Amino acid sequence: MQKSFFHKLYDYQLSTPLSLRILSILSADFLHLEDEIRMLSESSAEMIHLDIMDGSLVPNISFGFSVIDPIRKVTDKLLDAHLMIINPDKYFERFAASGMDMLSFHYEAAVLAGKDPSDWLKRIRGLGMKAGLAINPDVPVADIAGYAEYADFILVMSVFAGYSGQKFIESTYERITELKRFIDSKGYSCEIEVDGGVSPSNCAALAASGADILVAASSVFKSDNPKGVIDVLHC
Ligand code: DX5
Ligand code: ZN
Secondary structure, eight states: OOOOHHHHHTTTTOSSOSSEEEEEGGGSOGGGHHHHHHHHHHSSOSEEEEEEEBSSSSSOBOOOHHHHHHHHHHOOSEEEEEEESSSGGGGHHHHHHTTOSEEEEEHHHHHHHTOOHHHHHHHHHHTTSEEEEEEOTTSOHHHHGGGGGTOSEEEEESSOTTOSSOOOOTTHHHHHHHHHHHHHHHTOOOEEEEESSOOTTTHHHHHHHTOOEEEESHHHHTSSOHHHHHHHHOO
C-alpha cells in the first residue's frame, strides 16, 4: 500500500500504521491543560487537534490564541487546527505564525463568504501548512469532492460541529466510502480525516471505510486510562 505523506511523516513513531490518531482537547480539563497536553505528548497520538469555534458558524465558543500559543510551547506533537469560524481566511497567517502544521476551515464558511474554497486551500498551503476542507454531515459529498484536488485532507464531520461528546452519525461510513472512491478514481493524494464520536468501538470500521486520520476527544478524556484508549484507537 502506498504511504501517504502523513504516514511518511510519522514513520519514526508508527509501528503498523493503518490510521493516525489525533486528540481533540475539547474534552480536556482546561484548568489543568498543561498536564493534559503533557499526557498527550507522552501518548501514542500523532497530533493534537485544536477546535476553534466562534459561536457564529457553530453554536459554541471555544478558545483562541491565548490558549493556542502556550500549547505550541509545551509540545512537539504536530498541531491540527480545525476552524469552525466565519471568515477563517482573516486568520490564516496568524495560525501559521502560531506554528500550526495542519489547518482546516469549513466549506460552509466559504459559501457564506462567497469565496472559492480552492483559493483558501492554496493560501494555506502557501503558508506552509497542510490544508483541509471540513464538512458537516448535511453537506453532500458530491458538492465538495472536486476540492480534494487542492486539499491535503478533507475533514468529514461525523457529528454536527460544535460540541464534544455527541453520538456518532452512522451514515458517515457511506460518506467516507463515497469520498474515498472519488479520491482514488482521480489519483489525488488527499487524506480523509473523521471527527466526532470516534471511539474504540468504531475506529476499525472507520479505517475500513477509508478514513486515514481519526480525531477523538471524549472517548479518550472521559476514560480512566486515556493513553490506553489512544493505543486502542490505533486500529
Ligand atoms: C466538534 C469538534 C470535535 C470534537 C470531537 O465540533 O470538531 O473535534 O471535539 O469530540 P468527540 O470525540 O467527543 O466527539
Ligand atoms: Zn474538530
